[in-house]
Amino acid sequence: MSNTNKFLSLSLLSAGVALSAGQVFGHAGFQAFPDGSSVKYIEGKTVYPTAIIPHDCSEGEKHFPVVEVVVMPPQGHTLNRIAKPVSGQPVQVIENAMMWDWGTALPSMTAGFGKVETRNGPIHPTGDGTRAMVWKNGNLPGTQYAGFTFRVKAGWQTPLFPADACVNQAVYYMPTVQYCSKKKVEAWLLEPTPSFPVSSLGDANGAAPSVTVVRDTASNPLPAGCTSPETWYFYPSSNDIDQFMYR
Numbered sequence: 001m002s003n004t005n006k007f008l009s010l011s012l013l014s015a016g017v018a019l020s021a022g023q024v025f026g027h028a029g030f031q032a033f034p035d036g037s038s039v040k041y042i043e044g045k046t047v048y049p050t051a052i053i054p055h056d057c058s059e060g061e062k063h064f065p066v067v068e069v070v071v072m073p074p075q076g077h078t079l080n081r082i083a084k085p086v087s088g089q090p091v092q093v094i095e096n097a098m099m100w101d102w103g104t105a106l107p108s109m110t111a112g113f114g115k116v117e118t119r120n121g122p123i124h125p126t127g128d129g130t131r132a133m134v135w136k137n138g139n140l141p142g143t144q145y146a147g148f149t150f151r152v153k154a155g156w157q158t159p160l161f162p163a164d165a166c167v168n169q170a171v172y173y174m175p176t177v178q179y180c181s182k183k184k185v186e187a188w189l190l191e192p193t194p195s196f197p198v199s200s201l202g203d204a205n206g207a208a209p210s211v212t213v214v215r216d217t218a219s220n221p222l223p224a225g226c227t228s229p230e231t232w233y234f235y236p237s238s239n240d241i242d243q244f245m246y247r
Contacts, residue, residue, distance in 0.1 A: 027202060028053055028176045028188040029209050042216045044155040046103075049174075051149075051209060056142035057180035064180035066140035069113070069148050070245045072132045073105035074172035074211070075123045078237045085173075085233065088205040091191050097234055102160075103153030104129040110148050113138035119244045132244040154213050159220045166222060168215045168229035173208040175236065177245050187245075190235055195242040208235075 029052055041047055051071050057064040083092040104123070107116050114137035123129035133150055140146050154160055161167055176188040177196070187196040190206040198204055215222070215229075222229060 027207050028178065028186075041154070041211075041213060043160040043213050043220065044153070044216055046151060046153045048149055048151050049211060050147040051174075051176055052145060052147050053140065053176075053178050054145045056140060057178065057184035057186050058142070059184065063142045064182050064184045065138075065142070066146075066178045066180050067136075067138050068179040068247070069135045069138070069146075070132050070177045070179070070247075071107075071148060071150070072175045072236055072241065072245055073102065073130060073150070073152055074174060074234055074236070075102035075105070075129060076131055076236060076240060077122055077124055078240050079234055080237060082233050082235045084231075085190050085206065085235075091235055103156035105133060105150050105152040106130070107133040107135070107148070107150040110135050110138075110146055112140060112146060113148075121240075121244060131240065159216070160213060161215045161220055163220065164223050165232075166226035166229050167232050168217075168222065170213050170232045170234060171210050172213065173210045173233070173235045175208055175241050175245060178202075179247055185247075189241065191238075193238040193242050195246040 051069070053066055053069055056066050077096075079097045080093045081095050081097045083094060085091065102123075105118075107118065109116055113135040115135075117134050117136065118130045119132040119134060120128050121131040123131070133148075135148050138146075160170065173190060175190075178186045178188075180186070185196070185200045186202040187200050188202045188208050189196060190208050192198045192201060201207075
């Protein structure tokens, strides 16, 4: 089976180090294949990522079950291209990336969570779409884990990679927040925000699930003279994270 048809396997990138979800049991990440291998996928394909929440919230010896999960897909006209993340350092924004067009994300139901909804907002200056997906009314204890699946297309109306860009792949970080009982929170973000301080982060040095997309060079070839293509990195603005993910 080719990579273009396989179920998506996503990796967790913290400070630019690629780790499969199966290797990082303490962190939220995306589902890898059973052997732990990760598969990059090609721009323009419809895929079904599954965000894995591997544990509950804890405070010393006390544990608090997960009751709500929020995932932000990589879309919106305020999505930023950033420098490669460095552990414990602030995110460095290079430019706005509003021209990178993802299709609207659609979440599926997850066993044990009674309700799923989307929070909509601008994804283009002239249109709205899914900015966050929310799984609610759950009760996920620390002795279990759960997967939260959604459908999305990387490249809806235009290719993700500009024709003149010497870039062969892109890493998209998808902030994920787990809300637990007793108002406990674990936020999987590259850096704190006004609504999600360091004390609420799942990793104080910053960690967020990510997906890697490779350029479809058959339909969107690299430009002439591109001999050393780059990898680009993308992350939403702090304002968007707070607006669409804060409870």
